[in-house]
Amino acid sequence: MAAPESRVRERPLSPHLQVYRWQVQMVTSILHRATGIVLVFGALALAWGLQALAAGPDSWAAFAECAGSAFGRVVLFGFSWALAYHLINGIRHLLQDGGLGFAIPDFVRNSWISVVGSFVLVALVWGIVLMHWGQA
Amino acid sequence: MSGNANDLRTPLKRARGLGSAKDGTGHFIVQRITAVAVLLCGVYLLGLLLPMTGLDYPRAHALVADPLNATVLVAFLVAGFWHAKLGMQVVIEDYVHTPLLAGIAHLANIFVCALAAIASVLAVLRIALQGA
Numbered sequence: 001m002a003a004p005e006s007r008v009r010e011r012p013l014s015p016h017l018q019v020y021r022w023q024v025q026m027v028t029s030i031l032h033r034a035t036g037i038v039l040v041f042g043a044l045a046l047a048w049g050l051q052a053l054a055a056g057p058d059s060w061a062a063f064a065e066c067a068g069s070a071f072g073r074v075v076l077f078g079f080s081w082a083l084a085y086h087l088i089n090g091i092r093h094l095l096q097d098g099g100l101g102f103a104i105p106d107f108v109r110n111s112w113i114s115v116v117g118s119f120v121l122v123a124l125v126w127g128i129v130l131m132h133w134g135q136a
Numbered sequence: 137m138s139g140n141a142n143d144l145r146t147p148l149k150r151a152r153g154l155g156s157a158k159d160g161t162g163h164f165i166v167q168r169i170t171a172v173a174v175l176l177c178g179v180y181l182l183g184l185l186l187p188m189t190g191l192d193y194p195r196a197h198a199l200v201a202d203p204l205n206a207t208v209l210v211a212f213l214v215a216g217f218w219h220a221k222l223g224m225q226v227v228i229e230d231y232v233h234t235p236l237l238a239g240i241a242h243l244a245n246i247f248v249c250a251l252a253a254i255a256s257v258l259a260v261l262r263i264a265l266q267g268a
Contacts, residue, residue, distance in 0.1 A: 033227065036220075036223045036224075036227075037223075037224070037227060039220070040220045040223075040224055040249075043216055043217060043220055043252065044248075044252055046213075046256070047213075047252045047253075047255055047256040047259075050200075050255075050256050050259035050260060050263075051255060051256075051259050053193075053196055053197060053200060053259065053263055054258075054259035054260075054262040054263050057193040060193045060196065060197075061193065064191065064192075083178075087175065087178065090171055090175065091175070093171075094168065094171065094172070097168060125182070125186070128186050129185070129186065129188075132186075132187070132188065132189045132190075133189065133190060
């Protein structure tokens, strides 16, 4: 669809990203979308793992080797942080759908809870998993 | 829409009929329902993974083959890929403005999410039906 010509008169344009000072509310919104896109690929990786598991021990071993490589671990860590963030911020979105947390101080505080909480959650989960794995 | 400068119709007249397809509310609601489903199933699955001491083939296979785990996993996969499709749809609507490209992107999104969901569910069924 072509943009309508400004033949009548110049109208004021809505301000866009470049005129705003960065603030945490923008970061949480952008991160929610970005992690959502990342998690589509995470879901496809999960689909790949399930195919490997269904196909038998050899293909599962190949998948596990891939996931356990240095690159695989970095990707897995990235997916798990994206999931932790999208999970916590998603709960925040559901609460906001219920009309909660719209006062500006609450909104800013909850934004920080999403960001900091995602790192805490992912550190806890990886800490527990790595401790258990050592005892295998 | 025609970019004809001699078009005598007002901008409002030209915009009418091009707006909402009247199904946005359904999208919003299903996005929330699938979000809650993914949340509940995700917490359950995380609870399964945390006490594991490794994911070699027998352990991973037994984990997925358990009937309750397989049920929750299938629910997680269906809700998750549905949620992913709805989310990517909004991203495409926001950023892809060329009609042909947008159409291709929407089709690709639907097909990839649907196929991945079907393949994943079938994989879980194969594992579950092989027995522990």
